[in-house]
Amino acid sequence: MTADPSPLAPTSLSPRLKALAPALGVLIALFLSSIVIALSGVNPLEAYQTFMAGAFGGSRQITETLLKATPILIIALGLTIAFQARVWNIGAEGQYHIGALLAGTVALVQPDLPAPIMMLAMVLAGLGGGLLWSLIAGLLQLKRGVNLIIGTLMLNYIGILLVQYVARVPLRDPNGFLPETARFAATAQLPRLFGTRLHIGVLLALLLVPLTYLLLWRTPLGFRLRAVGNGPTVARSVGIWPHRHRLIALLISGSLAGLAGMIEISYTYLRLRPNISDGYGFTGILVALLGQLSPIGTLIAAVLFSALVVGAQALNVTLQVPVAVAGVLQALLVLGVLAGNAIAKR
Amino acid sequence: MPWHQILTLPFLIAILTAGIRLAVPVLLAVLGEIITQLSGVMNLGLEGVMLMGALAGFATTVTLETANLDPTLAAWVGLAAGAGAGMVMGLLMAVLAITCRTDQVVAGITLVLLGQSLSTYFYRAFPALTQARVSGISSWPIPGLADLPFVGRVLFNHNPVVYLSGLLVILCGWLLYRSNWGLLMRATGEHPAAVESSGMDVTRIRYLCTLVGSGLAGLGGAVLTVVQLNLFIEGITAGRGWIAIALVYFSRWHPSLALAGALLFGVADALQFRLQALGSEDIPYEFFLMLPYGLTLIVLASCRLRDKTPTALGIPYVKGDR
Incomplete structure (x- = not known):
């Protein structure tokens, strides 16, 4: 695979400035979003207060925020690995859908599997679906020279539409009115944690944070992946093959996106249907970058992004501000940080 | 497949006519993105740009119609407003990609969000937009030609925006590949340092191309809401921005192939609408x-594009860097 010509975020920054840049960005974002909120006739300060209370005000709110953060976090951690190797996987949305599709197919075709085997089979199907979908883009690049950004991008909508088709025609619930499958058996639902609404996938996502760190900074493979990211020529000169490692990074990120898809359909949706993603694949890209490609940063960014969505729902109920304000704030936040980075670079 | 319902002349005429109409918003966005990319900037944010154009165009038209302006005039002003909104989004992209030298993939995806x-x-904050409908622009049958059998119905019985888009394809083809302007633009995407050393301003050329390109995409969004559907709902572009990006690669940066790709999309879209309307459950309209995505992948995989891709696409230009 050839090097993609995209140099990532800041590389030539002193650590102190690098830490300061996001803070500056957040300030710019807060200022701009205050204007947007004020435009709908609501006091921005009151709105931010409602946001915080809605996202973190109690155990119910925190639960909701963590649940929403889970798929984003898993996808973003995978992309952190890919982006560290400078592999531009823009196809997490499609990989997420194919992961969900295969896991859902397992649950619907083999409903009588005992619970632990069902979970294992679904997890493997989810990982495998994401891996397969990213492998197609990887092979197209390796063998046919198709730009990875474009290849993964094209596969996004194909994946989304495949889920729609399978849920509407071959696996459709014959007794239902909507173009969706029947509900999964109870064995295909993620086990919950200690009587809360949190499920085992939340725990897994949180566990993946240190694991990603260990992989990238404490294993030979992680060293090689980062070396490839720092420059294929350097990597080759110390005996690392960029092609192979770029493909590995791509496949890890694809598998994790597939896993996120499996987790969402075996908890939130419990069936295959259209619209099983809130744009998580694209959000994951922004979260990984907002987290400055560090696992801890990604965790913070994922929780922040999901808090904005959960807080916006509270804002909608109490002050009638449209829920879409969450996306506006997310986008402005990223824009602010991008601008902050640019200013810090001068 | 209900072939007996598809293979009839009226059905065919209806599909082709609707296909041409549906191709227009995507075509405008593809032409815009070709201009942007040839100058060396990759704007992946088209879906967001088109949506803002769609909203701004529709909101402007509704406001002017409410103020009792002539509906046709209101629609034309609305289209201009859509292009303007697209240019504002393009300005944001240009500041990020060209001035701040942010990664263009990231900037583009942020623009979509x-x-x-x-x-x-x-749309939600202003309830007046929810129930509103606009009257759009009525069709202009071309005298003489519109009465021809088959061809007249399919080609010469459209609203003026369709004809203008056709002319724009020819204009873009000439501008990009036959004029000095086009040469300069392509040189900027190919070898910016050479352009700079011949006394031209790379930054200014790229800003201009990004603004014009996004303006066309915004216009495409406005055509969709103001002229074709006469309403706005959230996410109304339904992935057309991504289709446009696919078609840029499908067309290998040539306006004539972009037209072919957009028509293919339009006809496929018209066909799936009709097939859904026939109500048969098992038609795989998905x-x-x-x-468009599958064909683009096949085209990309079967012919190497490296020699066609602008060499400096996606790479920020640093003065004095060569």
Whole structure:
């Protein structure tokens, strides 16, 4: 695979400035979003207060925020690995859908599997679906020279539409009115944690944070992946093959996106249907970058992004501000940080 | 497949006519992105740009119609407003990609998120837009030609925006590949240092191309809401921005192939609408929607594009860097 010509975020920054840049960005974002909120006739300060209370005000709110953060976090951690190797996987949305599709197919075709085997089979199907979908883009690049950004991008909508088709025609619930499958058996639902609404996938996502760190900074493979990211020529000169490692990074990120898809359909949706993603694949890209490609940063960014969505729902109920304000704030936040980075670079 | 219902002349005429109409918004966005990319900037934010154009165009038209302006005039002003909104989004992209030298993939995806959420936000925040319908622009049958059998119905019985888009393809083809301007633009995407050393301003050329390109995409969004559907709902572009990006690569940066790709999308889209309307459950209309993406992948995989891709595409230009 050839090097993609995209140099990532800041590389030539002193650590102190690098830490300061996001803070500056957040300030710019807060200022701009205050204007947007004020435009709908609501006091921005009151709105931010409602946001915080809605996202973190109690155990119910925190639960909701963590649940929403889970798929984003898993996808973003995978992309952190890919982006560290400078592999531009823009196809997490499609990989997420194919992961969900295969896991859902397992649950619907083999409903009588005992619970632990069902979970294992679904997890493997989810990982495998994401891996397969990213492998197609990887092979197209390796063998046919198709730009990875474009290849993964094209596969996004194909994946989304495949889920729609399978849920509407071959696996459709014959007794239902909507173009969706029947509900999964109870064995295909993620086990919950200690009587809360949190499920085992939340725990897994949180566990993946240190694991990603260990992989990238404490294993030979992680060293090689980062070396490839720092420059294929350097990597080759110390005996690392960029092609192979770029493909590995791509496949890890694809598998994790597939896993996120499996987790969402075996908890939130419990069936295959259209619209099983809130744009998580694209959000994951922004979260990984907002987290400055560090696992801890990604965790913070994922929780922040999901808090904005959960807080916006509270804002909608109490002050009638449209829920879409969450996306506006997310986008402005990223824009602010991008601008902050640019200013810090001068 | 209900072939007996598809293979009739009236059905065929209806599909082709609708296909040409549906091709226009995507075509405008593809032409815009070709201009942007040839100058060396990759704007992946088209979906967001089109949505903002769609909303701004529709909101402007509704406001002017409410103020008792002539509906046709209101629609034309609305289209201009859509192009303007697209240019504002393009300015944001240009500042990020050219001035701040932010990674263009990241900037583009942020632009999509911004356009999607901002258009939905304003649509929801102003209930007047929810129930509103506009009257759009009525069709102009071309005298003499419109009465021809088959061809007249399919080609010469459209609204003026369709004809203008056709002319724009020819204009773009000439501008990009036959004029000095086009040469300069392509040189900027190919070898910016050479352009700079011949006394031209790379930054200014790229800003201009990004603004014009996004303006066309915004216009495409406005055509969709103001002229074709006469309403706005959230996410109304339904992935057309991504289709446009696929078609840029499908067309290998040539306006004539962009027209072919957009028509293919339009006809596939018209066909899937009709097939859904026929109500038969097992028609895999999703595969028609996949067509532009799948074909683009096949085209990319079967012919190496490296020699066609602008060499400096996606790479920020640093003065004095060569």
